[in-house]
Amino acid sequence: MSNRAIILASRPHGEPQRENFKLVQLPMPQAKQGQVVLQTVWLSLDPYMRGLMDNRESYVSGVKLGEPMEGGNVGRVVESKQPYITVGDYVLSYGGWQEYTVSDGRRVRKLDPDDAPLSTALGVLGMPGMTAYTGLLKIGRPEAGETIVVAAAAGPVGSLVGQIGKRIGCRVVGIAGTKEKCDYITSELGFDAALGHRDPNLQQALSEACPKGVDVYFENVGGRVWQAVFPLLNKFARVPVCGLISQYSAVGTTPGPDRLPELMDSVLSKRLSIQGFIIDDYGPEVAEEFRRDVGEWLKKGQVKYKENIVEGLEHAPEAFMGMLKGRNFGKTLVRVAI
Amino acid sequence: MSNRAIILASRPHGEPQRENFKLVQLPMPQAKQGQVVLQTVWLSLDPYMRGLMDNRESYVSGVKLGEPMEGGNVGRVVESKQPYITVGDYVLSYGGWQEYTVSDGRRVRKLDPDDAPLSTALGVLGMPGMTAYTGLLKIGRPEAGETIVVAAAAGPVGSLVGQIGKRIGCRVVGIAGTKEKCDYITSELGFDAALGHRDPNLQQALSEACPKGVDVYFENVGGRVWQAVFPLLNKFARVPVCGLISQYSAVGTTPGPDRLPELMDSVLSKRLSIQGFIIDDYGPEVAEEFRRDVGEWLKKGQVKYKENIVEGLEHAPEAFMGMLKGRNFGKTLVRVAI
Numbered sequence: 001m002s003n004r005a006i007i008l009a010s011r012p013h014g015e016p017q018r019e020n021f022k023l024v025q026l027p028m029p030q031a032k033q034g035q036v037v038l039q040t041v042w043l044s045l046d047p048y049m050r051g052l053m054d055n056r057e058s059y060v061s062g063v064k065l066g067e068p069m070e071g072g073n074v075g076r077v078v079e080s081k082q083p084y085i086t087v088g089d090y091v092l093s094y095g096g097w098q099e100y101t102v103s104d105g106r107r108v109r110k111l112d113p114d115d116a117p118l119s120t121a122l123g124v125l126g127m128p129g130m131t132a133y134t135g136l137l138k139i140g141r142p143e144a145g146e147t148i149v150v151a152a153a154a155g156p157v158g159s160l161v162g163q164i165g166k167r168i169g170c171r172v173v174g175i176a177g178t179k180e181k182c183d184y185i186t187s188e189l190g191f192d193a194a195l196g197h198r199d200p201n202l203q204q205a206l207s208e209a210c211p212k213g214v215d216v217y218f219e220n221v222g223g224r225v226w227q228a229v230f231p232l233l234n235k236f237a238r239v240p241v242c243g244l245i246s247q248y249s250a251v252g253t254t255p256g257p258d259r260l261p262e263l264m265d266s267v268l269s270k271r272l273s274i275q276g277f278i279i280d281d282y283g284p285e286v287a288e289e290f291r292r293d294v295g296e297w298l299k300k301g302q303v304k305y306k307e308n309i310v311e312g313l314e315h316a317p318e319a320f321m322g323m324l325k326g327r328n329f330g331k332t333l334v335r336v337a338i
Numbered sequence: 339m340s341n342r343a344i345i346l347a348s349r350p351h352g353e354p355q356r357e358n359f360k361l362v363q364l365p366m367p368q369a370k371q372g373q374v375v376l377q378t379v380w381l382s383l384d385p386y387m388r389g390l391m392d393n394r395e396s397y398v399s400g401v402k403l404g405e406p407m408e409g410g411n412v413g414r415v416v417e418s419k420q421p422y423i424t425v426g427d428y429v430l431s432y433g434g435w436q437e438y439t440v441s442d443g444r445r446v447r448k449l450d451p452d453d454a455p456l457s458t459a460l461g462v463l464g465m466p467g468m469t470a471y472t473g474l475l476k477i478g479r480p481e482a483g484e485t486i487v488v489a490a491a492a493g494p495v496g497s498l499v500g501q502i503g504k505r506i507g508c509r510v511v512g513i514a515g516t517k518e519k520c521d522y523i524t525s526e527l528g529f530d531a532a533l534g535h536r537d538p539n540l541q542q543a544l545s546e547a548c549p550k551g552v553d554v555y556f557e558n559v560g561g562r563v564w565q566a567v568f569p570l571l572n573k574f575a576r577v578p579v580c581g582l583i584s585q586y587s588a589v590g591t592t593p594g595p596d597r598l599p600e601l602m603d604s605v606l607s608k609r610l611s612i613q614g615f616i617i618d619d620y621g622p623e624v625a626e627e628f629r630r631d632v633g634e635w636l637k638k639g640q641v642k643y644k645e646n647i648v649e650g651l652e653h654a655p656e657a658f659m660g661m662l663k664g665r666n667f668g669k670t671l672v673r674v675a676i
Contacts, residue, residue: 222602236619241606247599256594260601261585264560267614268579274612276605281574 003028005068005098006316012053015249016324020053021069021317029102031081036105038075041090043097043313043334044122045071045320047220050248068096069316072127074111074118075101076337085110092121097316099336116298123331124305125294128156130279131242133290135218136161138282139240139275144169146215149206149232151197151225152245154181156305156331160294161218162191163303170216173209175202175225177326184329189304197221203228216240222247227259233266239274245324306330341366343406343436344654350391353587354662358391359407359655367440369419374443376413379428381435381651381672382460383409383658385558388586406434407654410465412449412456413439414675423448430459435654437674454636461669462643463632466494468617469580471628473556474499476620477578477613482507484553487544487570489535489563490583492519494643494669498632499556500529501641508554511547513540513563515664522667527642535559541566554578560585568601571608579614583662644668 002025009022031037052063052070063070077089082105085091091108095101111121123129135157142148148165150158153174162185165172173193174185182194193209195202206228213234219226223246233239266272279287297303308328310319313336323332340363347360369375390401390408401408415427420443423429429446433439449459461467473495480486486503490496491512500523503510511531512523520532531547533540544566551572557564561584571577604610617625635641646666648657651674661670 219602222599226602241602244599244602244606247603250599253595254599256596257591258594258596259598260596261560261582261588261592263598263601264557264564264579264582265585267612268582269614271614271616271619272612273614274605274610276607276609276611278609281609 003098003100004313005096006313007066007068008053008063010065011055011062012249014251016050016053016317016321018317018321023314026068026098029100031079031102033081034104036077036082036085036091036103036108037079038073038091038093038095038101038103038108039078040073040075040095040099040101040313040336041338042074042119042122043071043316043336044073044126045310045316045323045332045334046128047243047245047248047324049320050245050324068098070094070096072122073101073336074121075103075108080105090118092126097313099313116295119307119309119331119333120298120305122333123156123307124160124298124303125291127279128331129160129294130282130287130290132157132160132164132218133294134279134282134286135240135242135277136164136216138286139273139277140216140218140238142168142170142216145171147171147173147210147212147234148216148218149173149175149210149214149229150218151175151221152177152243152326153185153191153194154306154329155220157220157242158218159185159189159305159330160303163189165216166190167297167302171210171212173206175206175221178329181329184306197225203231207232213237218242219244221245230263230266233270233272235270237270237272239272241274241276242278249324308332310334312336341436341438342651343434344651345404345406346391346401348403349393349400350587352589354388354391354655354659356655356659361652364406364436367438369417369440371419372442374415374420374423374429374441374446375417376411376429376431376433376439376441376446377416378411378413378433378437378439378651378674379676380412380457380460381409381654381674382411382464383648383654383661383670383672384466385581385583385586385662387658388583388662406436408432408434410460411439411674412459413441413446418443428456430464435651437651454633457645457647457669457671458636458643460671461494461645462498462636462641463629465617466669467498467632468620468625468628470495470498470502470556471632472617472620472624473578473580473615474502474554476624477611477615478554478556478576480506480508480554483509485509485511485548485550485572486554486556487511487513487548487552487567488556489513489559490581490664491523491529491532492644492667493558495558495580496556497523497527497643498641501527503554504528505635505640509548509550511544513544513559516667519667522644535563541569545570551575556580557582559583565597568604571604571610573608575608575610577610577612579612580616587662646670648672650674
């Protein structure tokens with residue numbers, strides 16, 4: 001049996017390149033007492049992983065050079081020295097970009113394939129879904145009739161933000177990278193409006209799409225979209241910040257003018273509330289509430305999701321680099337084994 | 339009887355100048371049914387008034403050219419056509435920089451001179467005090483053992499922020515403009531450390547004064563202090579923003595680099611919470627809670643305050659301009675009548 005892995009071969013300067021990753025063979029892991037060996041079935045690719053490639057403090061710690069890239073995955077248990085985990089079980093775990101991983105069994109969660117497709121544990125029922133749910137409901141706190149703007153709106157976070165916003169009775173405006181994605185979020189997901197983030201008149205288009213201003217801006221991209229939304233924020237607007245994909249690969253300082261004084265001025269005059277979060281900030285109660293609610297909506301067909309499936313671990317680097325550029329359409333997953 | 343007033347003669351470009359103000363004689367106001375005429379005893383001068391001089395949307399609306407500057411004041415009722423207000427009563431009201439004002443009697447609050455010195459209704463028991471109280475307790479939410487940093491620490495807001503922080507059991511570091519102010523906040527008010535904001539090594543000094551980082555930064559100045567505090571913020575730090583005195587008179591854009599991407603990056607990686615507020619955002623329950631608590635602390639001598647009293651309405655412009663430059667020491671008040 002082989003245990004192929006994608007390691008971090010070098011750190012990127014700016015956008016990640018193919019040579020930053022290397023496919024290698026690792027020894028087959030074996031379980032010690034209390035451990036389990038997992039065969040990776042699904043590997044999740046997420047924007048935060050760009051931070052794993054850097055050697056700086058962030059909300060994720062960097063991967064060491066020569067070590068496998070890390071990520072959430074769904075695995076099948078092939079060896080178990082844990083009493084409550086059985087060979088053949090499917091579990092959600094956090095491990096490496098590799099075919100087999102060993103886990104101490106405490107940080108895994110058993111999945112029931114009859115409950116929902118296994119891959120959803122990495123998407124709509126997993127970290128991205130919970131990011132949308134907690135950020136919108138715990139920080140954004142939208143009320144019926146308010147306007148929500150979300151970027152990367154066809155992605156796994158943004159698409160759920162918008163759908164929850166519609167359930168609440170909000171006006172939801174999504175920003176996405178292609179016409180296909182814009183069509184999807186309006187016709188399939190029920191968003192009220194969709195705008196292309198490359199639209200040279202984004203500011204004007206957004207202003208027209210939000211005639212009553214913006215009450216919640218769910219920030220997951222930063223950069224140009226934030227600039228366009230910012231002047232439209234209403235008094236007491238809330239800005240949950242869960243990601244800044246547009247600036248993850250920024251190099252050096254950003255040319256002026258310095259927009260910080262203007263931001264702080266608006267924070268004060270509009271009494272904005274800007275708050276960063278990641279789902280680990282929330283305890284198991286919120287996680288259970290999220291899985292119960294979204295799980296139920298999913299079963300009733302009231303929530304939709306889209307997956308962008310890539311076949312084979314060896315294609316993970318390209319899929320990851322493509323995702324950072326918005327080339328994915330839906331939650332990016334690598335099928336490592338069947 | 340004369341009714342002298344200070345009107346806004348022209349709008350400042352940058353820092354206010356003497357010629358932006360003009361002392362004029364206004365007709366003596368008379369009360370119609372339901373109104374009261376007040377003789378201004380104390381006029382409050384506060385940093386937010388810089389915004390009144392501009393013609394742009396902010397959390398205060400600008401004063402019209404030729405109209406009296408506005409402000410909170412304590413007045414003595416000299417004529418009343420309100421059943422529940424008697425000639426001779428003292429009231430807190432919002433009016434003009436003038437000797438006599440007319441009020442509809444609904445926006446005034448009676449004051450008891452035996453309860454606390456009348457001037458405190460404009461300071462420690464008034465808007466600045468409530469700004470400190472609500473911003474720190476409702477947004478900053480410090481816990482014992484945490485570190486609070488506050489700028490303009492010898493001023494009416496900052497001095498109360500620090501004293502409440504000490505009551506809670508926090509480490510409190512104040513930043514002020516002179517050695518005299520720094521000595522006052524440490525030896526009189528019990529701050530743990532005081533730093534001069536003109537200190538060329540402010541960043542380093544602040545880092546040493548906050549060995550466990552900063553959990554709450556009470557933002558009321560912006561600019562250089564914010565830059566120095568920002569890298570020291572701990573994960574989950576809270577930043578209530580009630581003022582930005584250092585940038586009120588800024589003209590045009592600020593030269594680069596653009597620090598906004600870095601700020602947003604920290605918001606995310608440290609899960610910061612930045613929230614603007616003014617006291618009008620809070621209802622009467624919070625106002626009563628504030629007056630009850632701080633009133634009690636004041637009576638017991640557990641809270642101290644300092645006043646910077648200027649004699650005569652004609653000196654209000656100089657006093658105001660001086661306050662914007664930090665030349666006051668304590669809450670700036672104009673004694674308009676005895």
